[in-house]
Amino acid sequence: MSTTRREVLAKSGVLGAGIAFAGSIPEVFAGTAQAQGTGGGDGYGPLVEDPDGVLDLPKGFRYKVLSREGDDLRSGEGKVPSNHDGMAAFSGGHGHGGGHRHEEHARARGRGQGHDSVWLVRNHENRMDAKIGVPTVDGLTYDPEGKGGCTVLELDGDNDVRQERVGIAGTSTNCAGGHTLWNTWLTCEETEFKAGEEGYTKDHGFIFEVPFGDRHRTVPEPLTAMGRFQHEAIAIDPGTGVVYETEDAFESPFGLFYRFLPKRPRGGFDSLRAGGRLEAMRVPGVADLSVVQETGRTFHGIEWVEVPDPLARETPIRHQDFGRKGMTHAQKLEGCYWGGRCVYFVSSFAKSDEGSAADHYGQIWRYDPEGNHLTLVVVFGPDTDLQLPGEEPDNICLAPSGGLMVCEDGEGAQHVFGLTRRGKVYPMARGRQDIGTPEEPAWGEFAGVTFSPDCRTMYVNCYTPGTTFAVTGPWRH
Template structure:
């Protein structure tokens, strides 16, 4: 099967699609959850789902399941036959607010006023039954997305904010935190320690290149240009040991604006510029990481969100990039938001091995290329891609986050909803297709990821980030994956 790296080539070459590529898995229909009977999603024929992890559900540690289910990853569980999910909660309430809070009294927390963090769930993938669930990180705020740690040792959870004491928090925020896969259990969350060398900015997601241990980071700060970052750690297994933070720059074209006027399939040569102060004292007027990178010629993106390693490359979404505009008011620099782009960064060529051929490969620091592999022509096709994931069969799934407030986005399978969000697949011909529709509320999809054996797709609907309704939910979707392009 062709992978996403070939999508732009297929599209520009005008190659014919195979039969199943024309409509993904066929038309969708409203479906009931196998375990509750609720009609929550629309899916293609042959696919079934269970729902669990509902906001307010009492967990194994006695805490209520928090609000705002966001980025997530699936790992092998210590329990035989089970899958371990580590799930972010993008709680955006005020400092210390009890509403939907991620909180374990007496635990080792970075900020006593923190309201967000992660929960860990062990799930039976066949039935969707939750075997154990508990808070695994607290003392943070606005934990949006993240990524899998080097070697699959756990989850990197990212704060999508740069708030601090001036906003009522006890500590500065805007960092990445580690959540060990095999850490403490119920009632004993991991100690929350910010990795300051990875940067203080409005983080979204990260992806680790398993060949180098480099961590690629997206930034989502609405209304202004954002950067795409790379963290080169001294030790990939100990990110807190320090390293170098850099921003992507298009070689020979300082300040290149990727947000519009781009051509699918064109490859742009890349170099990286160093961020000299990755942990800026924003409270006293220090230049932000973004300002530092752009001043050095870094490329401009708009609302970078989902990020995933696959097919030897790093793929990431610009949620509001593109020439087709969504109608929202322009940002501070006059840019008008689009319906979304999917980008691919292809790392530089391998040089040689360190340590006499026994260590990791050394890679050209200034090498690599950037390629636009898909750009949405309008909301009906793809509206604001957020999280993304690769499928075990080489396909890709995009989680929609209808970011525009200007245009309604109804759907015939979800009557009564003005802004409907979907899971969108990309076929080998570069064309998007609907795979799932949230027919319950206007929550965005988030955290899509596959079980280690590839048989189950897990995904969240966010719910509210400030209130108990609508609730966040987690889904387990099974079906005939090999019948179509995912």
């Protein structure tokens, strides 16, 4: 997409006019606390240009830079690493990281209640060529040659940083993840490199558990039963403890959608190490989700097939033999979250020239475990002008007003978009840190959008240059 075109749209105020979100938007929030809210209006007005050239926000909102790559970690362990990606916020009201509540419960009960502190757990999607890797720390490092990992920030009630330290090191390409039922973070490696490849000394492509506060210390060993593949995100069914996992594979055949049935589904910190069964989803008659274009289309009788070799010792899981029927693949499986009684997952895009069966600009799918059916809920994309933004949704989170916040991962100008329950799209933030040249400006994508447990602050990362923001203002609830 033309950067010049995108900049003209942004400056003219037309930005966002052609975004289309087809489908039953309220269905995305059915059964959640947000669905009981007022709907939050149609946004917060146009973006106001930041005189400091960092972050444009609507009138009445303000930002605070919490952390930048290259600065010193307050722990003294080294520099703030590069490539800020997935993130989650937890209540630190008890001082040891035990106060986190799931998003929908937090929004139902946390309005108007402050917290002594908030913990942010932040991924760093660092590969071997990362500008600044996560510092290796004794007792927290999995593979000393890995540059990825997580950092942990503790914030006070004014969003001032009390501490910032390494949560886990020696991993690779930590993209997204998700929170557990017992208030820890599962960080996901989006890679499949094995020991001896690219300079690594251990196999990669795993999920790791990262606690925060002072109650637990990270165990830098992978949760191997949850599979070795190009992980993206997870979401956990609070009723059963089943963990759903997305795979963002970079080449055809693309990723699968998984579920992990743990032996100890609600056992607490480190309980997932007890193992369980990993299964992949098969939609009868559908080999590639990209061919489904009609919102509301529902598939019944979903099959879950046990993964032959979760460790992918010889063959990547998506290439393994699941039987003559084959499996159901999808390109760019990204965000994953639990809402009400269903799990939702995002396919950022599909491109036939890259190997998908059909093209689309982004989808949200809903799987209902009780009814065992899968529904295409939302389709993203430009309405009439293909030069307009709105494609490639990446990280998403539920917003205080009863909608979604979506990190757009496309070309040109980069935004956080809001989506109301009525289907209205509005710009919430625009990155202004130019990482290009005067002739060809460029901006780093947003990632890791999440809200504080009291719904008063939106936290979001700029991937490059690695920057973590706290955004406050007149949020509607």
